[in-house]
Amino acid sequence: MKIIETSHIAKRYIMGSEVIEALKDVTISVNKGEYVAFMGPSGSGKSTLMNIIGCLDTPTSGQYILNSKDVSDMSENELAEVRNKEIGFVFQTFNLLPRMTSLENVALPLIYAGYTKSQRTEKAMLALKNVGLEQRAGHRPNELSGGQRQRVAVARALVNDPSILLADEPTGNLDTKTSYEIMDLFDQLHQKGNTIVVVTHEDDIAKYAHRIIRLRDGLVESDIINPTPTKVQHLTTL
Ligand SMILES: Nc1ncnc2c1ncn2[C@@H]1O[C@H](COP(=O)(O)OP(=O)(O)OP(=O)(O)O)[C@@H](O)[C@H]1O
Ligand SMILES: [Mg+2]
Numbered sequence: 001m002k003i004i005e006t007s008h009i010a011k012r013y014i015m016g017s018e019v020i021e022a023l024k025d026v027t028i029s030v031n032k033g034e035y036v037a038f039m040g041p042s043g044s045g046k047s048t049l050m051n052i053i054g055c056l057d058t059p060t061s062g063q064y065i066l067n068s069k070d071v072s073d074m075s076e077n078e079l080a081e082v083r084n085k086e087i088g089f090v091f092q093t094f095n096l097l098p099r100m101t102s103l104e105n106v107a108l109p110l111i112y113a114g115y116t117k118s119q120r121t122e123k124a125m126l127a128l129k130n131v132g133l134e135q136r137a138g139h140r141p142n143e144l145s146g147g148q149r150q151r152v153a154v155a156r157a158l159v160n161d162p163s164i165l166l167a168d169e170p171t172g173n174l175d176t177k178t179s180y181e182i183m184d185l186f187d188q189l190h191q192k193g194n195t196i197v198v199v200t201h202e203d204d205i206a207k208y209a210h211r212i213i214r215l216r217d218g219l220v221e222s223d224i225i226n227p228t229p230t231k232v233q234h235l236t237t238l
Contacts, residue, residue, distance in 0.1 A: 002065075003163055003195055004030035004053055009062035011048050011218075022048040023059070024218035030197065032163070035190040035229070037209035038199045044215040046199045047168055053197065054166045055083040067163050084112055088157030088165045092172035094149045096141040096156075102128060103137040106156045113160060127155040131185060147178035154185060158194070165189065167198040171205055183208045184232045204230075 011023040023045045030036055038046045051057040052064060055071055058079070063072045067086055071079065096105045107124035115123065128134045131151040141149050150170060157165055167186070171179035179202075187208055190196050200206050208230045214221040 001032045002029050003032045003067055004028070004197075005063075005065040006049075006052070006059075007063040007065075009049075009052060009059040009064060011045070011052065011057070012060045021218050023052075026062075026215075026218070026220055028213060028220060028223065030195065032195055033190075033193055035186070035196045035208070035210045036198070037206035037212045038197065038215060039201060039206050039212060040215035040221070042201075045218045046215055048218075049215065050166055050168050050197070050199055053164075054087045054089060055079045084109065084160065086163045088160065088162040090150070090153050090157050090165065090167040090170045092169040094141070094146075094153045094173070096149060096152060098141050101138050101140055102133060102144070102152045102155075105141070105152055106159050109156060109160050123159055124155070127159040128152070130158070131155045145178070146174050147181050150174060150178075150182050151185060154182070154189075158189070164195045164197060167196070169199055169201075171200070171202070179205065183230070187230075187232045 007027050009023055009026045010021065013020040013022060026049060038049065040046055052059055055066065058074065059072060063070065066082065069082065071082055074082065103121065103124050106127050107120040110120040110123055125134060125137060128137055131154050133148060133151050133155065136144060136148060144152065171182055174182060183205060186196055186198065198209060206212050207226065209226060210229050211223070211225050213223045
């Protein structure tokens with residue numbers, strides 16, 4: 001089943017008299033349960049494409065079907081609703097709220113979904129357990145390591161059971177060992193059936209994905225199946 005379907009997507013930015021074609025003509029589809037990496041040089045359009053896929057932005061032209069819904073021309077409010085339901089985001093900079101505990105950070109998206117306090121706590125604890133962090137539920141971000149912070153962010157992204165996990169350079173702020181721990185976690189999430197799209201410029205990180213799409217100058221340069229994806233190998237913390 002197709003979960004992401006873009007058809008001739010373009011994104012143009014107008015800066016004064018200059019027109020920047022961040023995406024020129026991108027047609028891709030991703031099936032439920034796939035694990036895909038977007039690669040490509042700086043400025044090739046990776047984040048622009050991720051933002052459109054994640055319903056943070058809409059294309060200038062072309063069509064985007066997300067989980068059988070045409071989201072190409074949705075209003076801000078409609079997009080926000082689809083985003084909350086369908087997408088879990090992980091960012092390079094974690095984006096956790098500093099005054100909140102791990103548990104509170106993870107429970108946050110559930111407030112908008114209308115759960116009671118006790119349901120939120122239960123679901124958030126389960127999500128923390130799934131990333132191996134139930135022992136850190138009461139810690140604030142500054143009381144956690146970088147890798148633990150990113151795992152809290154992953155738990156928050158998944159607490160609503162989204163259709164897709166989107167990660168833009170999730171290991172960009174982590175050391176090598178911690179990066180591998182996060183990729184191991186992604187691998188496990190993929191094995192559990194999650195659909196994952198990750199942006200990275202590191203070959204080692206992309207090799208965990210089962211499919212690698214390379215962008216260049218706003219176009220898909222190549223789209224290949226990775227015959228030998230890297231498997232969980234650094235399993236120390238989970
Ligand atoms: N809001 C914006 N306004 C104007 N131009 C933009 C905007 N966002 C991105 N661009 C331009 O669009 C092009 C693609 O940017 P994008 O952020 O998608 O690249 P990227 O592949 O993610 O690069 P990086 O690897 O450096 O993160 C770039 O030339 C960028 O300058
Ligand atoms: Mg980018």
